[in-house]
Amino acid sequence: MTTTPDKARETPQRTLAQSGSDLHSYPSPQTGAASSxxxxxxxxxxxxxxxxxxxxxxxxxxxxxxxxxxxxxxxxxxxxxxxxxxxxxxxxxxxxxxxxxxxxxxxxxxxxxxxxAEQSPMVRLGNSVLALDAQQSDVANAVRIRDALDPLLIEDALWHASPADISGLKDHIAAMEAAVGTADPVAFVHANWRLHAAIAAISPNALLSSLYSNLLDLIEAHTLTVLPASEEPLEHYIAHRHELHRDLVDALERRDRDAALHLIREHNTSLQPEEPAAER
Known part of the structure; x- marks a missing residue:
C-alpha cells in the first residue's frame, strides 16, 4: 500500500464546530405524511x-x-x-x-x-432522508461542494493529523457506535457531523477549513429530522456508515493514503450522472 510521510503535528486537538452531513440531493418519493x-x-x-x-x-x-x-x-x-x-x-x-x-x-x-405539516423539502442521506426547513437546492448544493472538498481534507489529515487529533476522531467514532447501539439515527447523524468537522479542523489551510465548516453549518442549520427512505431499517444503514468512518479514521492513523482516498470516495454520497454507454 502507498503511504504518505508521517508529518503528524504534535498539537492539541482543535475546538470543533458541530456541523455537516452524509447527504446527496434526492427528492423524496414519499407523499404520505406519516410514512415520510x-x-x-x-x-x-x-x-x-x-x-x-x-x-x-x-x-x-x-x-x-x-x-x-x-x-x-x-x-x-x-x-x-x-x-x-x-x-x-x-x-x-x-x-x-x-x-x-x-x-x-x-x-x-x-x-x-x-x-x-406541509411536505418538507428533502435531501437523501443514503437509505434515509433529511427533512429540511429550507429549499432543497440550498442544502443539495452545499452537499455537492462539501463532497468535492472531502478528498482535499483527507490529504491534509494524512499529513498533519497529530496523535491528539486521531484520538479526538476516535471519540467521535465511539459516539457514532453508541448511536448505532441505541438505533438512534438522529444522534448518529449529529455524531457524524462532529467527526467531519474535526477532520476539517485538522487542515492547516484556513480557507479550506473555514469554507468546509460553513457548508456543514448550513446543512445542519436547515435539517429538521432523519426519516426512513426505503424498506431497509435505518439501523442497518447507520451500522454500515459507522464501519466506513471507523475504517477511514484507521487509515488516517496508519497514514495509508490509498485506503483513505478509496474510503472517502465510497463515503461520497452525491449522485453522479450516469455516463452514456458510448463514453464508458
Whole structure:
C-alpha cells in the first residue's frame, strides 16, 4: 500500500464546530405524511415518566397525521389533548416534539388548531432522508461542494493529523457506535457531523477549513429530522456508515493514503450522472 510521510503535528486537538452531513440531493418519493415523517422511539429506559407520556401522546398524534393529507386539520389542542389523556404540560411537550420533527403546525384563531405539516423539502442521506426547513437546492448544493472538498481534507489529515487529533476522531467514532447501539439515527447523524468537522479542523489551510465548516453549518442549520427512505431499517444503514468512518479514521492513523482516498470516495454520497454507454 502507498503511504504518505508521517508529518503528524504534535498539537492539541482543535475546538470543533458541530456541523455537516452524509447527504446527496434526492427528492423524496414519499407523499404520505406519516410514512415520510414517522416518529422514532428513543429506547431510553431511564427517561422520566412525563417524557414517556409526552412521547406516547406525540405518537398518537403522529398516527393521526398518517391518515390525512399534508395541511389537513387534526383538531384543536384541547381536543387532541383529551384524546391523548395527558395534562396540558405533557401535551405541550408532545407538541414540541411533533413540531421539531416537522409533523404538525399550529394555527391560532377561529378554525385554527393543529394541522398536518406541509411536505418538507428533502435531501437523501443514503437509505434515509433529511427533512429540511429550507429549499432543497440550498442544502443539495452545499452537499455537492462539501463532497468535492472531502478528498482535499483527507490529504491534509494524512499529513498533519497529530496523535491528539486521531484520538479526538476516535471519540467521535465511539459516539457514532453508541448511536448505532441505541438505533438512534438522529444522534448518529449529529455524531457524524462532529467527526467531519474535526477532520476539517485538522487542515492547516484556513480557507479550506473555514469554507468546509460553513457548508456543514448550513446543512445542519436547515435539517429538521432523519426519516426512513426505503424498506431497509435505518439501523442497518447507520451500522454500515459507522464501519466506513471507523475504517477511514484507521487509515488516517496508519497514514495509508490509498485506503483513505478509496474510503472517502465510497463515503461520497452525491449522485453522479450516469455516463452514456458510448463514453464508458
Amino acid at each position: 415523517r414517522a416518529t422514532r422511539k428513543s429506547g431510553n429506559a431511564s427517561r422520566a415518566p412525563s417524557a414517556g407520556r409526552a412521547e406516547g401522546a406525540a405518537e398518537h398524534v403522529a398516527a393521526l397525521v398518517s391518515e390525512v393529507e399534508p395541511g389537513a386539520r387534526l383538531g384543536t389542542k384541547e381536543e387532541l389533548r383529551s384524546q391523548c389523556g395527558v395534562s396540558v404540560g405533557t401535551f405541550n411537550e408532545a407538541l414540541r416534539l411533533l413540531q421539531s420533527r416537522g409533523l404538525v403546525t399550529v394555527k391560532p384563531g377561529p378554525g385554527g388548531g393543529l394541522f398536518s
